[in-house]
Amino acid sequence: MAPMLRLYNTLTREKAPFAPIDPTHVRLYACGPTVYDAAHIGNARPIIVFDLLFRLLRHLYGERHVTYARNVTDVDDKINARAAERGITIRALTDGTLADFHADLRRLGVLMPDEVNVPGERPRFVEPRATDHIVEMVTLIEGLVASGHAYVAEDHVLFDVPSMPDYGALSKRPLDEMEAGARVEVAPYKRSPLDFVLWKPSKPGEPSWPSPSGIAAPGRPGWHIECSAMSWKHLGQTFDIHAGGIDLIFPHHENEVAQSRCCFGTPVMAHVWLHNGFLQVEGQKMSKSLGNFVTLREVLKDWPGEVVRLAMLKTHYRQPIDWTLRGLEEAARMIERWYGLVGDVAPAAALPDGVIEPLLDDLNTAAALSELHRLDDPAMLKAGANLLGLLTQTQSAREQGTIRAAGIDIARVEALIEARRAARAAKDWAASDRVRDELSAMGIAVKDSKDGTTWSVVS
Numbered sequence: 218m219a220p221m222l223r224l225y226n227t228l229t230r231e232k233a234p235f236a237p238i239d240p241t242h243v244r245l246y247a248c249g250p251t252v253y254d255a256a257h258i259g260n261a262r263p264i265i266v267f268d269l270l271f272r273l274l275r276h277l278y279g280e281r282h283v284t285y286a287r288n289v290t291d292v293d294d295k296i297n298a299r300a301a302e303r304g305i306t307i308r309a310l311t312d313g314t315l316a317d318f319h320a321d322l323r324r325l326g327v328l329m330p331d332e333v334n335v336p337g338e339r340p341r342f343v344e345p346r347a348t349d350h351i352v353e354m355v356t357l358i359e360g361l362v363a364s365g366h367a368y369v370a371e372d373h374v375l376f377d378v379p380s381m382p383d384y385g386a387l388s389k390r391p392l393d394e395m396e397a398g399a400r401v402e403v404a405p406y407k408r409s410p411l412d413f414v415l416w417k418p419s420k421p422g423e424p425s426w427p428s429p430s431g432i433a434a435p436g437r438p439g440w441h442i443e444c445s446a447m448s449w450k451h452l453g454q455t456f457d458i459h460a461g462g463i464d465l466i467f468p469h470h471e472n473e474v475a476q477s478r479c480c481f482g483t484p485v486m487a488h489v490w491l492h493n494g495f496l497q498v499e500g501q502k503m504s505k506s507l508g509n510f511v512t513l514r515e516v517l518k519d520w521p522g523e524v525v526r527l528a529m530l531k532t533h534y535r536q537p538i539d540w541t542l543r544g545l546e547e548a549a550r551m552i553e554r555w556y557g558l559v560g561d562v563a564p565a566a567a568l569p570d571g572v573i574e575p576l577l578d579d580l581n582t583a584a585a586l587s588e589l590h591r592l593d594d595p596a597m598l599k600a601g602a603n604l605l606g607l608l609t610q611t612q613s614a615r616e617q618g619t620i621r622a623a624g625i626d627i628a629r630v631e632a633l634i635e636a637r638r639a640a641r642a643a644k645d646w647a648a649s650d651r652v653r654d655e656l657s658a659m660g661i662a663v664k665d666s667k668d669g670t671t672w673s674v675v676s
Contacts, residue, residue: 222277224458225535225579227466227490228387232579235489237457243274243283244456246448246487248465249344251290252314253299255512258540259462259496259503261325265526265606266493266534266580267460268327271342272604273576276568280333280341286451288444289315289346292437297423307424321513324522326606345447347438351426353446354438357480358415358429366479367415369431370406374416379409381475387490388467395467413472414439441472448486449477459487463494493534499541511540519674523607524548530582530605542671549627555589555598555608564600572601630661634670637663 222235237243247267250256267287274283290296291311300310323329333342358374361367366380378384385395395411418436419425425435438446448456454477461470470490477486495502498509516525528548532538569592575584585605592598602608633652640648653663656672664671 220277220573220577222273222577223579224489224491226488227492228485230389235457237278238455238488240278241282243278243458244452245271245274245283245285245458245460246444246452246456247285247287247459248444248461248469249287249289250315250318251293251295252311252318253293253296254314255514256318256321257503258498258511258513258516261321261513261525262496262529262534262538263460263462263493264322264327265325265529267491269530269576269582269605270458270460270491270580271328272606273580276573276604281338283341284339284452285333285342286448287342287344288447289344290440290443291315291346291348292424292443293440301422317514321517321522324517325526326522326609328606343451345451347443347447348424350443350446350450351438353450354416354442355427355429357442357446357449357476358438360480361415361476362429362431364479366475368408370408372418372428372432372434372436373404373406373414374429374432375407375412376415376472376475376479377408378411378413378475381479384411384475385471387474388471390467413441413468415442415476441469442476444469444473445476445480445486448473449481454481455483455485456487458489458491460491461493463492466490466492491534494532494537496538496540498539500539503540516545520545520549521552523552523610526606527552527586531586533583534580542673546671550631551586551590552607553627555602556610558593559595559599559602559608561611562595562599564603565594565596567600568604569597569601572604576604630656630659630672634663634672638670 223232224235225232245267247263249264250260264287271283271285289311292307296307296311300307303310319329328342330340330342330344334340358367361376362369362374365377367374367376385392388395392411416429416432416436416438418434423437425437428434428436448459459470459473474486477483497503498511501507501509503509503511513525524545525548528540528544529538531544531548569588571588571591572585575581575588578584582605585601589598589601592601599608633656637649637652637656640646640652656663660674661672662674664673
């Protein structure tokens with residue numbers, strides 16, 4: 218019997234033991250990217266967090282007994298607009314964006330389907346694209362219309378929210394609050410303000426498919442129906458865990474629940490709902506207007522993927538995370554120290570209890586990392602870190618153990634920073650300036666503040 222995993226369930230608002238529907242086939246779904254532009258650093262957080270969950274479930278139940286579906290949204294208004302703006306086809310835009318995203322994920326140590334799946338066996342990790350599941354979407358929509366939970370109006374199909382008495386059970390929002398905050402189109406053909414689009418007519422130049430019965434004109438799906446169709450196709454009508462960012466609880470996940478439950482007549486869509494917290498940058502909400510919008514690719518130009526992954530995992534997944542330069546520097550030092558300890562030793566066959574136990578408590582990564590700091594057995598340290606997706610590189614692959622960020626030797630930088638601190642403490646300003654100049658020549662910018670000295674790679 219697998220050790221007891223406890224997870225916080227957004228649906229019940231409590232932490233409880235995880236009991237899979239079928240322990241021989243544990244099923245996990247996570248909302249993936251909308252591939253219209255480069256992913257920002259906030260997009261990386263759920264990918265890393267739920268990659269860790271996938272690893273943990275595989276450890277607990279066996280690699281052959283866990284199926285993970287992480288979808289790709291490749292039909293969307295933003296995609297249409299960006300392709301038109303760049304003067305390329307929608308497929309060229311989505312294929313190129315997805316390829317870049319995959320390259321970034323590999324650098325973050327995120328497991329990918331080709332690393333997990335075994336030829337000739339049922340896939341354990343699928344990455345379904347929305348445009349490959351139009352038939353399933355149409356089937357769901359027609360079922361909702363037939364059961365009275367959806368209706369056709371002006372070449373649209375809309376979900377009839379009042380037809381579901383317990384709509385809102387996931388987000389637990391009052392009806393008037395949902396109506397006021399609903400990110401849904403206001404249209405005269407809606408019966409209720411909360412009704413949302415399942416299918417809509419395509420404009421000239423937009424992708425289109427044969428519409429559900431009752432609509433003559435070709436069209437395309439609404440956003441919410443995509444995930445209901447893909448999870449059904451790959452995990453079934455009801456499955457174990459649905460995961461995503463906290464911003465998706467309403468309306469996206471609420472609407473997924475409504476579509477799937479009303480179509481199949483099931484009491485739940487997923488038994489457990491997991492949501493990761495928001496990410497802010499240096500204490501502020503990330504936005505282009507504030508000039509602190511950071512893409513994942515920009516970060517990976519300056520920092521190794523393992524450093525970025527560790528910086529994410531230092532904060533519990535349900536808590537807000539403050540993405541800072543100081544946090545990256547601390548993560549880089551931790552990774553460097555651990556690689557210095559483990560070298561090329563093989564990981565221990567058994568995991569250290571002090572690492573696995575906090576992970577079983579709702580993925581308490583902060584406590585697990587604290588335990589890694591206390592381990593002095595290289596093989597045990599490596600085994601525990603590997604479960605977190607860390608310390609997976611060989612010594613030769615790391616250029617004899619030295620982390621390099623954009624060609625920068627972090628150990629050398631830290632030594633120079635310390636020498637400069639000593640010079641400033643001794644009021645030897647000439648020596649301090651010489652060190653600053655040396656750092657500048659290496660492509661390093663130094664910033665002094667009341668909290669100390671920080672550095673960054675000059676782009």
